[in-house]
Amino acid sequence: MALNQALVGKSYPAVRYEVGREKLREFAVAIGETDPIYHDEAAARAAGHPDLPAVPTFAVVLSLRAGQVVYGDPELGLDYSRVVHGEQEFVHHRPIRAGDRLLAAGKVAAASAKGPHELLTLETEITTEAGEPVCTVRATLLSRGTAPPRRSGT
């Protein structure tokens, strides 16, 4: 099934996310990050962080939560088992750290056909509950083999 390109620009309700220390440690372990600043609060503080910092790609956790809201939109027509990741970008306005109470709102930023495949860009804006910008996440997904057949003259 082809993606519904009419949804480009559509914004979705934000999901709430509270950043826990154990989750940050779990994520750091999962990516093989052993630097004590990601695991030990005293080491983090000694390095100038108010609490455990997140590794720079941790924001993908929030982006995925926000993405589930977007991908779950039946109007979008995305089959997640056909998806491979094309590009990923994080713009960090300030580091994510333990104790943050965040909001992550997804938006369909772009959708287009590329040969037999389709490209979908999800943009997630992460802010604190008070509205402070934290991170902008852009994920471009490749939906394999879902492009509609091309008609001549279009």
Place this chain on the structure above:
Amino acid sequence: MSPHVDLTRVRPGDTLPEVAETIERLDLIRYAGASGDFNPIHWSDEIARAVGLPGVIAHGMYSMAVAARMVTGWAGDPAAVKRLKVRFSAMIEPGQTLTAKGEVAEVDGSRVLVRFHAEDEKGEKVLNKGEAELEL
């Protein structure tokens, strides 16, 4: 902890210490749980083959996280990373070793642009056109 970069000595062309990681299936299962990305192409050979893949492949974000370790390990501070971008250019399967390589492309005052990629054992780029903007 490894010694971190000395800002006053950063020059374009400086290379970052490489980071290599042999990817095991357990790493992908652990990453699925930690990240919340349970796309079955990362844990079910059956489903991966049904959608035309050779078998389970690593999460692109796992590879990106390994490459980001190279950047933060060199800079010494995750707060220094202002922007991080990659293109996913090839699949990597469990059992293979991913190696991240990067070098300083530009230095403008305290702003540093690092270009990086990550490759498999055959030298094929798994991550391509990696860019990290840092404020050191």
